[in-house]
Amino acid sequence: MNKPIGVGVVGCGYWGPNLIRNFRTLPDCQLRVMCDVNEERLAHLKKLYPEVEAETQFERMLARPDLDAVAIATSVRLHYPMARASLLAGKHTFIEKPMATSVAECTELIELARKNGLILMVGHTFLYSPAVRRIKEIVDSGDLGEIRYISARRLNLGLFQKDINVAWDLAPHDISIIQYIIGQQPTAVNCRGMSHVTPGIEDVTTMCLTFPKQQTAIIQSSWLDPRKVREMTIVGSRRMIVYDDVAPLEKIRIFDARVERPPHYDTFGEFHYAYHYGDVYIPYLKQEEPLKVECQHFLDCIRTGAKPLSDGEQGRQLVEILEASSESLRRGGSPVELPFRVNGQPAANGRIAVRLVVKNGSARNGRAKARGRARRAIKPSVRPRARVTP
Numbered sequence: 191m192n193k194p195i196g197v198g199v200v201g202c203g204y205w206g207p208n209l210i211r212n213f214r215t216l217p218d219c220q221l222r223v224m225c226d227v228n229e230e231r232l233a234h235l236k237k238l239y240p241e242v243e244a245e246t247q248f249e250r251m252l253a254r255p256d257l258d259a260v261a262i263a264t265s266v267r268l269h270y271p272m273a274r275a276s277l278l279a280g281k282h283t284f285i286e287k288p289m290a291t292s293v294a295e296c297t298e299l300i301e302l303a304r305k306n307g308l309i310l311m312v313g314h315t316f317l318y319s320p321a322v323r324r325i326k327e328i329v330d331s332g333d334l335g336e337i338r339y340i341s342a343r344r345l346n347l348g349l350f351q352k353d354i355n356v357a358w359d360l361a362p363h364d365i366s367i368i369q370y371i372i373g374q375q376p377t378a379v380n381c382r383g384m385s386h387v388t389p390g391i392e393d394v395t396t397m398c399l400t401f402p403k404q405q406t407a408i409i410q411s412s413w414l415d416p417r418k419v420r421e422m423t424i425v426g427s428r429r430m431i432v433y434d435d436v437a438p439l440e441k442i443r444i445f446d447a448r449v450e451r452p453p454h455y456d457t458f459g460e461f462h463y464a465y466h467y468g469d470v471y472i473p474y475l476k477q478e479e480p481l482k483v484e485c486q487h488f489l490d491c492i493r494t495g496a497k498p499l500s501d502g503e504q505g506r507q508l509v510e511i512l513e514a515s516s517e518s519l520r521r522g523g524s525p526v527e528l529p530f531r532v533n534g535q536p537a538a539n540g541r542i543a544v545r546l547v548v549k550n551g552s553a554r555n556g557r558a559k560a561r562g563r564a565r566r567a568i569k570p571s572v573r574p575r576a577r578v579t580p
């Protein structure tokens with residue numbers, strides 16, 4: 191029998207507890223520590239999982255020899271400094287999406303993991319969902335024909351973030367699904383958006399990705415909608431799929447619908463488009479929690495040394511799109527070509543970063559400032575009064 195993999199989770203806010211719940215139930219895993227600077231959150235989780243140690247200091251968690259792997263579910267600005275520290279401490283590292291605040295940070299983490307022979311995985315959760323896996327199978331089988339375009343809508347009320355705009359918060363899910371389906375990086379990114387609530391932080395954005403072969407994807411993200419909408423339409427030349435992730439059971443519908451233009455026509459004469467409306471088919475999907483599959487995949491990769499489906503490179507490509515989207519927003523929605531360069535230099539040099547809000551509420555850009563803040567923030571600003579022990 192295999193020795194269980196020792197795991198620690200840092201960040202016990204909204205999302206971290208879902209990682210904790212899943213790692214705790216996996217058979218080849220021993221969830222040993224949950225870490226957060228917020229003692230109230232820790233106390234709450236300690237009540238739920240009394241057998242797991244609670245820790246307020248990330249550095250102390252990393253120093254534990256019984257941890258093989260660390261999962262990071264803190265805010266985006268902390269992903270890079272925490273993942274770097276975790277990899278330097280020799281731990282396999284899982285980072286929630288988006289991987290970091292710049293391509294430069296992602297590249298450094300990928301290199302660090304490679305040098306130290308460690309698994310680096312990013313939480314692109316939807317790649318582990320039965321619905322998205324099924325869509326990928328259908329697309330790869332050629333059943334839809336040529337993919338023409340994809341449109342995605344991810345809307346709800348909040349949760350407003352203070353250090354990233356809605357594109358960095360919600361669009362990573364759609365971008366990761368689209369990258370998985372299309373299988374390549376876009377050639378250009380346009381993004382328009384508006385800040386209605388917090389000055390300088392867009393709460394509504396529309397991003398357009400242009401791929402080779404005239405394929406496009408449009409992603410609408412919003413924190414300002416009364417309904418929770420998670421919809422994607424994949425339009426092929428022969429068939430179309432509508433994927434509704436909020437639907438409890440029938441998440442995917444395949445429409446045998448298309449429009450055809452007669453191949454030969456006289457420019458002066460009349461021609462008719464041929465509309466085809468056929469059956470609608472609802473495929474059976476396995477009921478599985480994507481996050482559980484994702485956590486198990488991380489453990490499997492640690493055991494076997496296999497490359498994760500959502501590895502550091504996937505995370506880096508996604509952050510490149512987000513960086514380009516921030517630049518396009520700055521340019522009023524003009525297209526930004528990929529690979530993204532600033533004055534001939536890779537954007538990896540960090541001119542473009544997540545927008546940060548300063549105390550007076552205005553926005554500023556700057557990776558240096560982001561990093562400075564992140565380094566300071568990795569240490570709890572208030573020393574914990576007492577360590578929470580089991």
Ligand SMILES: NC(=O)c1ccc[n+]([C@@H]2O[C@H](COP(=O)([O-])OP(=O)(O)OC[C@H]3O[C@@H](n4cnc5c(N)ncnc54)[C@H](O)[C@@H]3O)[C@@H](O)[C@H]2O)c1
Binds near residue numbers: 206246266
């Ligand atoms: N995969 C998904 O579907 C999904 C869904 C939601 C959020 N996320 C991602 O999860 C991450 C966390 O998001 P969230 O909404 O849970 O944020 P959150 O703000 O609710 O939680 C972050 C937690 O980190 C803690 N923290 C901050 N500094 C710390 C430090 N130095 N040491 C230890 N703990 C520290 C905070 O106290 C807080 O409890 C983000 O990257 C987000 O994008 C992923």
